[in-house]
Amino acid sequence: MTLNDGEEELTYADTGVDIDASEDATAALLEAFGSGLTTEYAGLLDIGDRYLALATDGVGTKLLVAEAISDFSTIGIDCIAMNVNDLVAAGVEPVAFVDYLAIDEPDDALTAEIGEGLAVGLEKSGMTLLGGETAVMPEVVTGFDLAGTCAGLAEKDDILDGEAQVGDALVGIPSDGIHSNGLTLAREAVTRNHEYTDPFPPLPDRTIGEELLRPTRIYTDLLEQMGEYDVHAAAHVTGGGWTNLLRMGERQYEITDPLPAHRVFAFIAQEGNVSAAEMHRTFNMGTGFVLALPEAEAEAFAAETDGQVIGHVADGESVEIRSLSLS
Numbered sequence: 001m002t003l004n005d006g007e008e009e010l011t012y013a014d015t016g017v018d019i020d021a022s023e024d025a026t027a028a029l030l031e032a033f034g035s036g037l038t039t040e041y042a043g044l045l046d047i048g049d050r051y052l053a054l055a056t057d058g059v060g061t062k063l064l065v066a067e068a069i070s071d072f073s074t075i076g077i078d079c080i081a082m083n084v085n086d087l088v089a090a091g092v093e094p095v096a097f098v099d100y101l102a103i104d105e106p107d108d109a110l111t112a113e114i115g116e117g118l119a120v121g122l123e124k125s126g127m128t129l130l131g132g133e134t135a136v137m138p139e140v141v142t143g144f145d146l147a148g149t150c151a152g153l154a155e156k157d158d159i160l161d162g163e164a165q166v167g168d169a170l171v172g173i174p175s176d177g178i179h180s181n182g183l184t185l186a187r188e189a190v191t192r193n194h195e196y197t198d199p200f201p202p203l204p205d206r207t208i209g210e211e212l213l214r215p216t217r218i219y220t221d222l223l224e225q226m227g228e229y230d231v232h233a234a235a236h237v238t239g240g241g242w243t244n245l246l247r248m249g250e251r252q253y254e255i256t257d258p259l260p261a262h263r264v265f266a267f268i269a270q271e272g273n274v275s276a277a278e279m280h281r282t283f284n285m286g287t288g289f290v291l292a293l294p295e296a297e298a299e300a301f302a303a304e305t306d307g308q309v310i311g312h313v314a315d316g317e318s319v320e321i322r323s324l325s326l327s
Contacts, residue, residue, distance in 0.1 A: 010272040012282050015184045039162055040247040041086035041236060042152070051154050055086040058147035062183045062213070067143055068196045069209035072110055075146060076117025077124070078180045081216035082238070083150035084125045085289070088219045089236040091160040091226060092152035094125055099132035103144040106136060114146060117215070124218045160226075164233045164248040164313045169298035172259050172310035173222065175288030177214035178268075181238045182282040186212060186264075189272025202263040211264050219289050222305060226291070229301050233292045237284040242319050243326050248292055252316025259308055261286040277324050 038044065045052040059078045066072050076099075084094040099118060101111065111134065122129055127150070164170075178186060190196075196209030203211065219236070226234070233248035245253040265286070269279050279285060287310070293301060298309045311321075319326040 008273060009278075010185065010189055010274050011278050012182065012185045015188045039090040039159070041089040042092060044090075044159070049156070051092070051156060051159060053087055053090060053092040053152040053154060054149060055083050055152075056147065056149040057082040057086065058145065059180055060183055061187065062180050063144065063146065064187065065183065065196060065209055065212045069207065069213075071209070071213060072113035072117070074117050074120075074213055074215040076114050076119070077121040077215035077218070078117070079146050079148045080118060080121025080125055080127070080150075081218045082180050083148055084121075084127070084152075085216070085219050085236045085238075087150055087152040088223060088226075089160075089234045089289070090154075090162070091158050091223075091231070091234070092154040093223055094127050094150050094152040094220065096130045096151045097122065097127050097148055098130050099146065099148040101132070101134045101144060101146050102137055102141045103134065104136070104138045104141045107144075110144065121218065125220045158227060160231060160233055162233050162248065164251050164253075164292035165294075166251065166313055166315055167295060168232060168292040168313040169295040169309050170245075170253060170255070170311045170313065171291045171293065171298055171302050171305075171307045172255075172287040173219065173289040173291075173305060173307045174217075174259055175237070175262070175284045175286055176217040177262050178212060178264055179216040179238070179284055179288060181284070182241070183212065185272065185274065185278075185282055186268050189268045189274060192271055194271065200264075201267065214264075217288050222289065222291075225301055225304050229293055229297050231291050231293045231301075235290045237288050237290060241282045241284065241326075242280045242321055245290055245319050246317070246327070248290075250317045252314040253311065253319045253321075254314055255311040255319065255321035257308070257310050258321055259286045259310060276322065277326065280319075280321060280324055281326060 042053040042055045087094045200211040235244045
């Protein structure tokens with residue numbers, strides 16, 4: 001990924017999203033009232049012989065792409081995926097979901113399309129929708145916002161330790177595209193010279209908007225294998241990109257054989273003049289989920305999924321990938 005001479009380099013912070021500031025704000029919120037037992041991805045409540053786990057998330061500014069091309073059919077999948085994948089990263093099976101739709105005015109066609117996506121996401125993840133809320137708030141919301149909360153159950157022995165060990169191998173599981181993070185940067189980049197309805201150059205039978213709306217992959221299919229192997233930790237690669245691996249513990253994550261990045265990432269980098277480091281700190285770059293487990297088990301685990309051994313864990317505190325050092 002080469003920067004374009006004379007063109008201003010674009011960063012996530014330039015678009016109004018400062019990940020470090022966001023994490024500081026979240027820490028301040030938690031400090032204000034304390035918190036119960038948590039993993040890096042979900043909160044856990046001890047209910048005797050099991051844990052009840054909760055995660056909450058939304059779709060983010062991907063919604064603006066959906067609005068721009070009037071296609072809301074997949075964002076419900078994204079809402080489900082962004083929640084359940086956080087539970088999977090903790091080793092928890094998701095079982096139930098509630099959604100929250102805030103909208104400036106009632107729109108039957110919009111809500112029907114959102115419902116279609118939620119139904120697909122629920123089927124893929126094996127969950128039940130227990131209910132939800134649609135709030136009409138014209139003075140608070142312009143357009144709409146979609147979020148949800150996911151509940152899961154896990155035997156106490158199924159919860160991952162959450163700490164990668166030095167010597168572990170890293171197995172990467174492919175993403176399906178950009179998923180639902182970094183869209184503020186992606187939108188700013190691609191609209192410098194294009195409309196969402198323009199053909200996506202690498203795949204001209206699709207528009208740029210359609211490519212950005214590819215739904216987030218749901219990783220619940222990994223849970224069976226995670227229960228059969230000695231997985232120490234897992235990372236859902238979302239906001240913060242590859243620095244999410246540091247949530248598996250203060251180690252050095254050496255990515256020696258990364259999965260290929262989808263063509264959408266090269267397009268974003270080129271159109272926005274976004275550096276390779278910024279791309280890897282923002283986007284999944286082709287890998288949506290990473291697991292750390294003993295080297296002796298890694299190849300077998302990868303063979304039972306569509307994953308690949310992409311590297312290993314060493315002493316240190318950084319992510320080393322494609323000649324970059326991220327911390």
